[in-house]
Amino acid sequence: MTNAAGASHSLTRAEAERRARLLRVRAYAVDLDVTGDTDYDTATVVDFACTEPGADTFVELKGARLVKAVLNGQPLDPARLDGNRLPLTGLRAENRLEVEAVAPYSHGGEGIHRFTDPEDGEVYLYGQAPLDDAQRIFACFDQPDLKAPITLRVTAPPQWTVRGNAAGARVAPGRWEFEAPPPLSTYLFSLLAGPWHVRAAEHDGIPLGLLCRRSLAPRLDADAEELFSATAAAFDRYHALFGVRYPFTKYDQSFVPEFSGGAVENPGLVNFREEFLFRAVATGSERRRRFVVMAHELAHMWFGDLVALRWWDDIWLNEAFAEYMGWRVAGETGRHPAALADFAIWRERWGHLADERPSTHPVAPDDVTDTALAMLNFDGISYAKGAAALRQLSALIGDDVFLTGLRAYFDRFRFANATLADLLAVLGETAGRDLTGWAELWLRSTGANTLRPVVTRAADGTLETLAVEQSGRPVRPHSTAVAAYASDGSVRRVPFTLDRDAVPLDGFAGSPTGTVLLLNDGAATYAKVRLDDGSRAALPAVLPDLDDALARAVIWTAVIDAVRDALMPPAEFLALLVAALPAEREEGVFDEVLAFARDGLARRGLIPFAPLAGVCATALADAAPASGRQLTMARALVSVADAGVLRSWLAGQDLPDGLTVDAGLRWALLLRLAVLGAAGEDDIAVEELRDPSAAGAERAAACRAALPTAAAKAKAWDVLVGDERPRIAMATAANFWQPGQEPLTDPYVERYFADVPAILGGRYALAGLQVVRFSFPQYDSRALPLADAMLARADLDPSLRREIGDGADELRRWTRLGEMLPGPSSKPRIAVRRVDEGR
Numbered sequence: 001m002t003n004a005a006g007a008s009h010s011l012t013r014a015e016a017e018r019r020a021r022l023l024r025v026r027a028y029a030v031d032l033d034v035t036g037d038t039d040y041d042t043a044t045v046v047d048f049a050c051t052e053p054g055a056d057t058f059v060e061l062k063g064a065r066l067v068k069a070v071l072n073g074q075p076l077d078p079a080r081l082d083g084n085r086l087p088l089t090g091l092r093a094e095n096r097l098e099v100e101a102v103a104p105y106s107h108g109g110e111g112i113h114r115f116t117d118p119e120d121g122e123v124y125l126y127g128q129a130p131l132d133d134a135q136r137i138f139a140c141f142d143q144p145d146l147k148a149p150i151t152l153r154v155t156a157p158p159q160w161t162v163r164g165n166a167a168g169a170r171v172a173p174g175r176w177e178f179e180a181p182p183p184l185s186t187y188l189f190s191l192l193a194g195p196w197h198v199r200a201a202e203h204d205g206i207p208l209g210l211l212c213r214r215s216l217a218p219r220l221d222a223d224a225e226e227l228f229s230a231t232a233a234a235f236d237r238y239h240a241l242f243g244v245r246y247p248f249t250k251y252d253q254s255f256v257p258e259f260s261g262g263a264v265e266n267p268g269l270v271n272f273r274e275e276f277l278f279r280a281v282a283t284g285s286e287r288r289r290r291f292v293v294m295a296h297e298l299a300h301m302w303f304g305d306l307v308a309l310r311w312w313d314d315i316w317l318n319e320a321f322a323e324y325m326g327w328r329v330a331g332e333t334g335r336h337p338a339a340l341a342d343f344a345i346w347r348e349r350w351g352h353l354a355d356e357r358p359s360t361h362p363v364a365p366d367d368v369t370d371t372a373l374a375m376l377n378f379d380g381i382s383y384a385k386g387a388a389a390l391r392q393l394s395a396l397i398g399d400d401v402f403l404t405g406l407r408a409y410f411d412r413f414r415f416a417n418a419t420l421a422d423l424l425a426v427l428g429e430t431a432g433r434d435l436t437g438w439a440e441l442w443l444r445s446t447g448a449n450t451l452r453p454v455v456t457r458a459a460d461g462t463l464e465t466l467a468v469e470q471s472g473r474p475v476r477p478h479s480t481a482v483a484a485y486a487s488d489g490s491v492r493r494v495p496f497t498l499d500r501d502a503v504p505l506d507g508f509a510g511s512p513t514g515t516v517l518l519l520n521d522g523a524a525t526y527a528k529v530r531l532d533d534g535s536r537a538a539l540p541a542v543l544p545d546l547d548d549a550l551a552r553a554v555i556w557t558a559v560i561d562a563v564r565d566a567l568m569p570p571a572e573f574l575a576l577l578v579a580a581l582p583a584e585r586e587e588g589v590f591d592e593v594l595a596f597a598r599d600g601l602a603r604r605g606l607i608p609f610a611p612l613a614g615v616c617a618t619a620l621a622d623a624a625p626a627s628g629r630q631l632t633m634a635r636a637l638v639s640v641a642d643a644g645v646l647r648s649w650l651a652g653q654d655l656p657d658g659l660t661v662d663a664g665l666r667w668a669l670l671l672r673l674a675v676l677g678a679a680g681e682d683d684i685a686v687e688e689l690r691d692p693s694a695a696g697a698e699r700a701a702a703c704r705a706a707l708p709t710a711a712a713k714a715k716a717w718d719v720l721v722g723d724e725r726p727r728i729a730m731a732t733a734a735n736f737w738q739p740g741q742e743p744l745t746d747p748y749v750e751r752y753f754a755d756v757p758a759i760l761g762g763r764y765a766l767a768g769l770q771v772v773r774f775s776f777p778q779y780d781s782r783a784l785p786l787a788d789a790m791l792a793r794a795d796l797d798p799s800l801r802r803e804i805g806d807g808a809d810e811l812r813r814w815t816r817l818g819e820m821l822p823g824p825s826s827k828p829r830i831a832v833r834r835v836d837e838g839r
Helices: 013-022 214-242 284-300 312-332 339-356 371-377 381-397 399-412 420-431 436-442 533-545 549-564 570-583 587-604 610-621 628-638 643-650 663-675 681-690 694-706 710-722 726-736 747-760 765-774 783-791 798-820
Strands: 023-033 039-050 057-060 065-071 074-076 085-088 094-104 111-116 123-128 150-155 161-164 168-172 175-178 191-194 197-203 206-212 251-256 269-273 307-309 416-418 449-457 463-471 478-485 491-498 502-505 516-519 527-529
Touching: 013 023, 065 085, 085 094, 094 111, 123 251, 150 161, 150 191, 161 168, 161 175, 161 206, 191 251, 197 214, 206 214, 214 251, 214 284, 214 312, 214 399, 251 284, 269 284, 284 312, 284 339, 284 587, 284 628, 307 312, 312 339, 312 371, 312 381, 312 420, 339 381, 339 549, 339 587, 371 765, 371 798, 381 399, 381 420, 381 436, 381 478, 399 420, 420 436, 449 478, 449 516, 449 533, 463 478, 463 491, 463 516, 491 502, 516 533, 516 549, 527 549, 533 549, 533 570, 549 570, 549 587, 570 587, 570 610, 587 610, 587 628, 587 798, 610 628, 628 643, 628 663, 643 663, 663 681, 663 694, 681 694, 694 710, 694 726, 710 726, 710 747, 726 765, 747 765, 747 783, 747 798, 765 798, 783 798
Parallel strands: 023 150, 206 251, 251 269, 307 416, 449 527
Antiparallel strands: 023 039, 039 094, 057 085, 065 074, 065 094, 111 123, 123 191, 150 175, 161 191, 168 175, 197 206, 449 463, 463 502, 478 491, 478 516
16 A cells, blocks of 8 residues: 555664764654545654764665655655655754554554454454554554654544553543553554443452453453452562552453464553453363463563563563463462473473574574564474573572662663663672673573483382583583472482582482483473483373472473484383373463373374273273363363264263363364364355354355365365465465375475565565465475475575475474384375274
8 A cells, every 4th residue: 555666664773873973853643534445544743852963864664655755844746755655854953743644554563453253243453563564553653672652643534442551541532532541662553443342340449351352341340359359469479579559540351362472561551362351161271371471461561561672672671570470470479380381391392492403593593684684483482492491590699689679670771761781780690600601601692401210220120320411512501400200209409509511419319110200390591301211111100199290391391302302202201291291280371281192103104093082081081071171081081082082072962071072172173173174165154154153154165175175175275375374374374285185285395485575575574474484385305305395595595594494304203203103104295194084
């Protein structure tokens, strides 16, 4: 819709630094008219100072038709808009810029997203500005270190509710005005407009709001008490930890449709994906993870909103702190005591996986040259590895010192911007030590160390000596513990610090045969952990009765890593799974172990599906009727069951006592039947009529992508290439490749590499990257030479280089593992053996 020549420009770090030296933005006044059906009017007044009168710069406006621009009373030619940049020349010491434009609504998740509810036809809008999409909403200097108050006014249909970052009110029918918030980075600007269902409360003097579509009102109302209570608990804990009160005027949490991420931390107006409003019974894992996301976003009000990063190389300052605090507060409030077990096997393992890939990078990189490259660092390293490093830092300097330093940091950079160097300086002053060396090891380097036990045993199997060695460079200091878990339930635990290649440990001599030695007990450090042969042999007897949830999570993670690294045969892993997984009490741990067994091994033919179904059936039989655990185990069984069980349940027959087949479970049943070729388009259409919701449309797309017909694959491919709806495209991509459907999907291996620029192009960056990732041909080794050829291109988009490189690396790993095993997997045509899906 732009009226300018040229493509949009990604802001470079050098350009941002120059503009930050040159400008001081005083204030924005933004006036939006959202009464239109396809586009909206946006008018902006920017008051700013220039430190070098007479200098030139530019303001950004992306994807809009520029109607009028006036700088210091002088009209500017709209034709001068070059892509997303409007030149500003001859600046004065004090300047006023007025811009009027017409911008299109988005259906892909950026700018102002417009959604029509399929259930009642109502229209909902929400703003999505990160990283550089504020310029899609209003003309601005779109970089994080040019903060300013943004005063919002909105004209909307009279029956709508409008929300902004600050408190506001309806001043006339359809006309809303909002207070000026404290200075904000432009990427944190947001608004909501539509006939939102609203619940209000107050805690500790802070007005609280919950918002969702009207058609989801029953779900929000059912959970409102829990959501308000969780928010209050997190507020209280942060106030106690930080000693700094919440810095904004109100706190709304909105659950929005077609959201491509998990949540975003707009000050005073946090947006969450609406799947966090549960349909009916929710599992304990779902409720814990929702609490963690809520606590994560609330932590951002301090880390990222009160104190913002200066440039995107320090995105970890936002995300690692929020990640660390979200999981910490989940446990410390007492609401989810075993939260760290979930973190260890789910989030920290995410960091390890990212650290093993070609795209690995330091937690705090120094080579983020533009905003396009910055988008690539929203990953397991910036989040999970960064959070684990912060846990180590807290242990290193003491938690009280750590928190005192954070309070000083908030005070020194209140409503300003900071860097890694700024944070280290404040914490170093508080701790009385130089933290530069620590940062070089943990934040400026890549890769994870691996901790291994080195043991000697007597002839009867009792342990004589134990040492711990680490591999990987650089050698980092690890402060953690070793525990010996015996089959009789006794535990010996010894803390230690490993700051060199190896260290001997006392306290374990005489540990009998049948003892599991666990390094990194308590998951205090970021490292991969190996088990010695004696511990592996003892796992089937020890693991089912081990009471410590975090220890079980660390053990299961070590076992999964051993399989991925070809150090444990899949058959040994399966035997342990059958012996120990039905007894796993933590639903999040159960889910992660099963997901690896199912998606990593069974779908690649490395283990059979039938034992997995037996494990899930055993766990389901032991679950209390109508409980969240029963639902967890039912979903698990559905994901691996044969067609007979699925058909019975879908017909409402042979159900476990207390299990309700709600819409979510019905869709899960139908998806598995579609994969097995036991359901078709007619079945999907009937279910879609039963569930006409946005979630239903997404689940229907997943089922259609999984169907084993040529026509279904062709339609699905068109969707994942061209459908602008991010959630529909992601669901399609995630279910397109199915083992056993190679005759149907073979033609799409080459098509993927031809179409992948189109798959990414034209989509909101985070959503596009996920579609590219999910649609990589993950089961066919013929993709490897095609990937290598694409990666050899000098002109390859950096985002595609990362995703293609990581996809090829993962496929190579599984290809090597498959070729190590006897049988058809040693043949190179298919990376792994065909899967017996129980047809």
